């Protein structure tokens with residue numbers, strides 16, 4: 001049955017191509033139209049106002065850079081000695097950040113230096129800012145690149 005066997009050999013790469021095409025198409029989907037891109041938010045439990053700002057003029061795919069995270073009480077008083085962690089990723093791609101950014105320094109006035117930020121793709125990213133103390137809380141930010 002040489003003809004049938006040959007047909008089957010072609011079917012495998014063809015199916016892989018179709019599957020790859022479907023995966024690629026889902027990764028190309030536009031982000032939600034109503035994405036909240038605000039960079040200052042009240043934390044989920046209302047303990048803090050959290051603001052994030054990249055220390056670069058324009059976000060670009062590739063370079064490692066720093067951000068400043070500013071933590072205040074809801075009435076605007078700077079929060080010092082907070083424990084802050086960052087994670088995130090691309091919701092439409094199912095992957096996290098390509099680096100493990102860390103808050104490395106308290107800059108005063110509720111501002112914290114976040115080092116090691118990097119985006120390796122353009123598109124919709126989420127950044128989760130976790131405050132482990134003095135009161136545990138968190139906020140999620142959307143970033144478009």
Ligand SMILES: [Cu+2]
Pocket residue numbers: 090093095121123
């Ligand atoms: Cu991605």
